[in-house]
Amino acid sequence: MKIKYKIIGSFLVLIVLTIISSVYVSNNIFHLEKSVKNLSQRDFTGVTVLLEADRDSYQSNVALSQTVNLLGITNLLEADRDSYQSNAALAQIIGAPDHSKTKELIDNGVNNNIKQVKQRYEKFKELLSKLMPQNSAKFVEFENLYTKTDDNTKKLVQMIKDNDYKSAQVFYFNTYLNDYEKMRDLIDFFTEESYKVIAQEEKSTITLIESSLATFVIITILSIILAIIFTFLLSRNINKSINNFKDGLLDFFKYLNKEESSVELLDTSAKDEIAAIAQIVNENITNTKSLLEKDDLLINDVKRVVELVKTGDISKKIEKSTHNKGLEELKTIFNEMIQIISENISNDTNAIEKALQEYQKLNFRHRITTATGKTVDGLNTLAKIINEMLVENKANGLTLQKSSSELLSKVDLISRSSNEAAASIEETAAALEEITSNISSNTQNVIAMSNNANDLKKSANEGEELASQTTVAMDSINEQVTAINDAISIIDQIAFQTNILSLNAAVEAATAGEAGKGFAVVAQEVRNLASRSAEAAKEIKSLVENATTKANDGKAISDKMIKGYLGLNENISKTLELIGGVESASKEQQMGIEQINSAVGLLDRQTQQNASIANQTKDIADETQYIANEIVRDADEKEFEGKESVKSKNVDINSKTLSTSSNPKVEKPKIEKPKEEKQKEKVKEKEPITPKVQSHNKAQVITSNSKNDDEWESF
Structure with missing residues (x-):
């Protein structure tokens, strides 16, 4: 009631x-x-x-x-x-x-x-x-x-x-x-x-x-x-x-607060207003119990998916449903998050973890084939790029080894040629001193000059021949220096490309985040080696350019000497014909011979400098060869595709391009140079670089072209 x-x-x-x-x-x-x-x-x-x-x-x-x-x-x-x-x-x-x-x-x-x-x-x-x-x-x-x-x-x-x-x-x-x-x-x-x-x-x-x-x-x-x-x-x-x-109601609240695992319906046997309220509450208890049971099923399903995610499986989704709009929205967001993670990262993080572990072991042959996702594609692409870069690095290292070996042989040749030129110049200087002595005595003994004119002509011919030999030696030096310049250009280009590739690898390693730290260190070391190679190439190039300048100066002097000897022969002939003008001609010849003697002395000093430069170039070539060996050794320590088939590149000096023989086709990443660098390269092509070598008391100070420094600083 x-x-x-x-x-x-x-x-x-x-x-x-x-x-x-x-x-x-x-x-x-x-x-x-x-x-x-x-x-x-x-x-x-x-x-x-x-x-x-x-x-x-x-x-x-x-x-x-x-x-x-x-x-x-x-x-x-x-x-x-x-x-x-x-x-x-x-x-x-x-x-x-x-x-x-x-x-x-x-x-x-x-x-x-x-x-x-x-x-x-x-x-x-x-x-x-x-x-x-x-x-x-x-x-x-x-x-x-x-x-x-x-x-x-x-x-x-x-x-x-x-x-x-x-x-x-x-x-x-x-x-x-x-x-x-x-x-x-x-x-x-x-x-x-x-x-x-x-x-x-x-x-x-x-x-x-x-x-x-x-x-x-x-x-x-x-x-x-x-x-x-x-x-x-x-x-x-x-x-x-x-x-x-x-x-x-308290039992129901305990059930709502998870203090009790079950709830009983309220007693409605009284048939009064409280029983009517209890009936309404019972309906809500039944509905709430049903909702909570569905919520528990959904939460258990979430736990199941989370456990799968913990194990690395991101392919599963929450399947249970409930009438709780908040949990349904959370379910939708969670499934979307899993879907986005699966698409952007991977549906199986274990495959990514395994790949990163292989990359930490420097095994870049590994590819992720059992999982999908943008990160998987990125890691596979990164491994491919690293693989290509390592192939390129090893090829460049082998090429640098080969070029450094050739450079050493050329430097040895330059050193020998310089020593021979120095010996020839010493002989020329001695001959000039003798000529000077003879010319000096000609003023006192014109008759003796006439008698010895034939001897003098013979000596002049010998001097002319020696001057010609000097010119030939200088031409040979120029050819060797040109070959060194070409080799240095190749080294410089290799260092530049290696630096760019190392930078690209560093960027990709940074993109990979924590997993790419190990490779970032390797990329930095490669970059450091490339920078050192570039600096060494710059120094060699500067020294070689100075040697070229000096050789050109020596050649000019040799040409003058040849012309002088020709004039000397003419003068000797005229002296024989015109003995009367010997005195004045002897004085003029004495002055000319003194100048020639001074020029020969200068040439002797320059030849000595060339020999010293050749020795320094040899040291640089040794260092370049060491760097090349380090690059090859570092590349050999890593596992990548085409490692065993990589060979050195063939250097085309005239076209300044590199090509590899018997190498797997590797698609090089396209790296677009900045506009300023392109403009500097154009200027570099138009304006030849002339290194300057200043000699003070036989101590050399080598200065490189400021434009090259600007180029490297811009890079």
Whole structure:
């Protein structure tokens, strides 16, 4: 039952009890009021009427007594306070000597009182006859006696009117009083009966009052007890329902807070408002339990996928579903994240980890074939690029080895040629000194000059021949220097390309992140070796260019010497023909020979410098060969495709291009040069580089071209 109905029912019971008690008390009060009215308007009125009737009969009797004028009877009637006035009136009438007074007594004292007795009796009968059904015979008897008394009164009055007082007295005492006393006894009887009725009514009223009071008290106490019982029962029932609801709700909250693994439905057996609320809560508990179970299934599925992700498998997705929009959105985002990771990185990170481990072991032959993803493609592409770069590095290293070996042989040749040139120049210098001595003595001994002219011509021819040999030696030096320049250009180009490839590898290693750190170190070492090779090539190039300049100067001097020897021969011929001009010609020749001697001395010093440069070039070539060996050794330490088939490149000096023989076809990464570098290369092609070599006290200071430095700094 609903609490509302319980409360309404309880108060309805109390209200009904209150209404019943009120109706009962009101009814008793109504009866009490009726009893009081009966007492006041009926019983007491009846008694009063009887008393008045008694009084009227008494007055009538008194009047008759007066009329008869019997003094003894009158006194007796007067003494008897309970006698009726009618009797007194009759007595007065009987004894009255005055006829006028007698008539007044008859009219007022007798007839009126007799009539009033009848009237009051009728009123009494009307009021109380129903309450005295057992005295109906008395009422009939009283009426008969009243009739007799009335008839006797009329007879007695007639006797008095006839002045037959003696007969009236006899009739009064013998007949009238007998019937009158009987009637009066009945009035007394009726009075006593009226008092009994009054007593009965009083008793009934008291009983009714006591009953009403007791009933009211009982109903009041019963109402209070019922109110307490209903209140206690309602309170206990409501508290029980509320406690059951509270316990069920707390269990539900514990279930929601994951403190309990299961939840029971709330008790709805009470069929009240709390049970209705509990029914609604049960529906929500059922729905929530279903949602939480689906959420748990989804979370377990997430755990399953996470465990797979921990093992490296990113190909699985969350399959369970729930009505929880937040978890559904999380599921969608999680699946999208897995999909994006699978597409951008890999669907199997174990393959990536294995590949990185192989790359850390410098095994760049490894390729990821069991997984897909952009990172997998990137790592495979990176491995391919590294592989190509290592092939290129090894090819460049082998080429550099080959070029450095050739450079060493060329430097040895230059060194030998320089030494030979130095020896030839020393001989030339000695010959010039001898010529100078001869020319000096010619001024003193013209005759001896003429005799020795042939010897002088022969010596001049020998000098010319030596000068020609010097020129040839200088040309040979120039050719060797040119070959060295070409080799240095190749070394420089190789170093430049190696540097670019190492930079590209460093960029790719940086892109790979933590996994590319090991390769970044290798790329940096390759770059350092390339930089050192480039610097060494620059120094060699500077020294060779200085040697070329000096060789060109020596060649020019040799050409002058040849021309001088030709002139000398002509002069000797002229001297032979024109002996007379020998003195002046000898002086001029002496001056020329002194200049030539000075030039030869300068050439000797330059030749010595060339020899020193050749030695330095040899040191640089040794260092270049060491670098080339290191590059090859470093490349051999790594595993990559085409490692065993890599060979040195064929160098085309004229076109300045490199080609490899019997090498696997490797697609080189296209690296676009900056615009400034392209412009500098154009300037480099247009403007030849002329290194400067300054000699101070046989200590060499080699300075390189500033444009090359700018080029490397730009790179």
